[in-house]
Amino acid sequence: MARASFGQIFTIIDLASWLRWLRQERSEGGFQLNDQTDSQLFLGHPKGLVTLFFTEMWERMSYYGMRALLVLFMTGGLTGFNPGLGWSQIEAQAVYGIYVGLVYFMVVPGGWLADNLFGHQKAVLYGAVVIALGHLVLAVPINETFFLGLALVVLGTGLLKGNISTIVGRLYENQGMEDKRDAGYTIFYMSINIGSTIGFVVCGYLGEKVGWHWGFGAAAVGMLLGVVSYIRYRHLLGDAGLLPNSHDEGVKERLILRSVFLFIFMLAGAGLLISGVVTISPRDFAENFAYFLTAVAAIYFVYLYFFAGLEPDEQRRILLLLLLFVAAAAFWSGFDQSGGSLNIFARDYTDLNFFGFEIPVSWVQVFNPIMVIIFAPMFAAFWAYLAKRNLDPSYPIKFVGGVFLMALSFGVMLVAVSLALQTGTVGVQWLLITYLLQTWGELTLSPIGLSAFSKYSPKKYTGQMFGLWFLASAIGGVLAGILGGDAMDSGLESMSPTFTYMIQYYAVIAIAILGLAWAINKMQSRNST
Ligand code: GLN
Secondary structure, rough: OOOHHHHHHOOOOOOOHHHHHOOOOOOOOOOOOOOOHHHHHEOEEEOOOHHHHHHHHHHHHHHHHHHHHHHHHHHHOOOOOOOOOOOOOOHHHHHHHHHHHHHHHHHHHHHHHHHHHHOOOHHHHHHHHHHHHHHHHHOOOHHHHHHHHHHHHHHHHHHHHHHHHHHHHHHHHOOOOOOHHHHHHHHHHHHHHHHHHHHHHHHHHHHHOOOOHHHHHHHHHHHHHHHHHHHHHHHHHOOEEEEEOOOOOHHHHHHHHHHHHHHHHHHHHHHHHHHHHOOOHHHHHHHHHHHHHHHHHHHHHHHHHHHHHHHHHHHHHHHHHHHHHEEEEEHHHHHHHOOHHHHHHHHHHOEEEEEEEEEOOHHHHHHHHHHHHHHHHHHHHHHHHHOOOOOOOOHHHHHHHHHHHHHHHHHHHHHHHHHHHOOOOEEEEEHHHHHHHHHHHHHHHHHHHHHHHHHOHHHHHHHHHHHHHHHHHHHHHHHHHHHHHHHHHHHHHHHHHHHHHHHHHHHHHHHHHHHHHHHHHHHHHHHOO
């Protein structure tokens, strides 16, 4: 009995299975994660979820652990015990935004490669290895390879992040357990937040207190643990996402041709930049990238609505997904400032001294995942309670709720900024309240986002719709870098106008969503009478 409960505790961080593997005690009691168990289920869920849980946990550990340090490293002074790159806020925040934007944008080609070429399982494996390589490159204390490291993490995450989410859904489809799919995604969301908690704490401490590259190295170690555990337990996935969807023979040739073109194009671009024929500031790049991503999303929605041959009912659902998309992009543009402007606010204007110990700046960001873990079950119970009484808010109301809470969190920041203007620094409780509100917003918007995109997308487009969902994160990420740059450009003075502007745009978006939702409803009731 006592053994089993220790097993349970350790399994949470995968240690038990590690030790068991190392000692080759494969068929011990407690949790069986090996081929010798007959049952396909683990606590009522497909066993493969365990594999995905730990892989995603370690991947997010490395992603958030490194992301927490990124802006601090780029803006850190050139001298001192832990020298950074000495960049300006505008530059560093823009690079941060481009990085986050690219990470999520690459989910789209990553999904295409898995669908057409590798199958999702292999794509996740390749992605995990490339991410680990990226963090290893960042761990080497050479500034010249900084962008190479970032590029590898971007490419690897593109292969891993969307495809692992797709396999979650496939596991439930394969076992005829669709009714448990939402619960599966909730458990999966927990792995994300357990992983990021570990990442913030471990990478944050090492990066800030020992040396930036130690923090990046810890991210690499985390991702490597993810690679090993994925290889070890991949068989539990069975054939979920094993083979590519398309059996089109010509796909390889087309891919090679496209890759050659892309490579030449990128080489030419890099050549122009390096030779100095073309110079582009990170900020300009970020702005153009934001326009590009918005155009891609707009074209995709227009195509789906007008040219994909959808039934009127499916078209109406596309409009609903569009509203969710806009709300989500706006939401993430605030959320991702936790690693950007709010990170700098924690460093420069927050008192982080606790009983003589100066806590690492990046630890402040751990409030978000910890509060997700605490509040996710409560939110799930709350929605279920409302649904039982037929009071469950409609999707658009929930989207607006998420946006509203994000706006409110920046309202709290406005108060914190005005206090800091008077006293120099404020207590950490201001960021705590800000992150609490953002977490409530995340729990209102993000889980229903995933399930709405998997439920409401037209059947033949389901795979790509995940890409579309992450495209909202990409737009949000790059906007977070642009807005974060504006906010921090001249310290506290520039924060108030930027945050006020954000609150205004959230208000406009909320009103537009409510108006459009009302119009869509009207349209539907007119069609059905
Ligand atoms: N926190 C979630 C994750 O890391 C959502 C992030 C996002 O989509 N921007 O997966």
